[in-house]
Amino acid sequence: MKCMDLSRRSLLVSGAAGTVLLGASPAEAAPTITKTLATGLEVPWGLAFLPNGDALVAERISGRIQRVRRTGGRRLVGSVNVADNAGEGGLLGLAVHPRFRRNRWVYAYYSTNSDNRIVRMRYVDGKLGAPQLVFAGIPVNGNHNGGRIAFGPGGLLFATTGDAGDGSDSQSISSMAGKILRMTPRGGVPEGNPFNNRVWTYGHRNPQGIAWDASGNMWAAELGQNTRDEFNRIVKGKNYGWPIVEGGDGSGPFADPLVTWSTDECSPSGVAITKGRAWVGALRGECLWSVRLSGPNRGRKVRYFHDQLGRIRTVQKAPDGSLWITTSNRDGRGFPVPSDDRVLRVTV
Secondary structure, three states: OOOOOHHHHOOOOOOEEOOOOOOOOOOOOOOEEEEEEEOOOOOEEEEEEOOOOOEEEEEOOOOEEEEEOOOOOEEEEEEOOOOOOOOOOOEEEEEEOOOHHHHOEEEEEEEOOOOEEEEEEEEEOOEEOOOEEEEEEEOOOOOOOOOOEEEOOOOOEEEEOOOOOOHHHHHOOOOOOOEEEEEOOOOOOOOOOOOOOOEEEEOOOOEEEEEEOOOOOEEEEEOOOOOEEEEEEEOOOOEOOOOOOOOOOOOOOOOOOOEEEEOOOOOEEEEEEEOOEEEEEEOOOOEEEEEEOOOOOOOOEEEEOOOOOOOEEEEEEOOOOOEEEEEOOOOOOOOOOOOOOOEEEEEO
């Protein structure tokens, strides 16, 4: 059985610095935990910021949505009915419409007994209203459900989907499994999609993190099976190889990742990008990774907070430039401390 150093895992005081491994240079400023914003959550997964800097946080197993204040503390604002015995499914990604101040729409990706689906709810007077269907029919399974949603720079909605346990579906452009999808805010097929449906890229196993850099390039983190986790630049219409290849194939026909990890040192989920680096939450690796996206050190990986917080699920960039991260220690695979699961603010 794995041993856990409770004294290290409990060091969440203001100013606690990340552990730098793999020889970070002085220019690679280490992130610092500056505040624990919320505790006692039940497997927080999706996280989306409101215009004032507070965030909505999804609890995967219960289907509850909490509002976490930027100064700390939380309160319940709504819920969705998730599948019975959803396994790794449940209430997953959250996103706030780019024109939220005007239309008050909040989007959620969650598992039902028959599918994964995306809905939207109006947030009025501190409460979320009834879900309205945006898109349904995404294959569901006890694992490999994808689940991250986010609005891209052009105002269209992107969603990651897992292969739902059947890798062959990832190679079919007519299946919604094993894909990154692109759709209008109402769920329609936008102009410019490569296959005249919602599929943007294919050949994915279980991508759970997406983000855009300052130049508008899209990036995604993807959980591998036995050997390699991936961090990919996402390009319209590309095939990322699953289940034919895991990792990359060099000069072959598939899009290769910028970097990979062994599955025991990462198992990536959430991604945020700031200051020229992608910040990737590691579940099995129990740390926060940074990946340099450009320049002479492009692809350089540095590990922080190793074995201090446990499993890290979500990483999001806040309006004030900080990172908010969530732990995932109450998901049946972690070793929770009494305050788990938590939302923490990290400065870079």
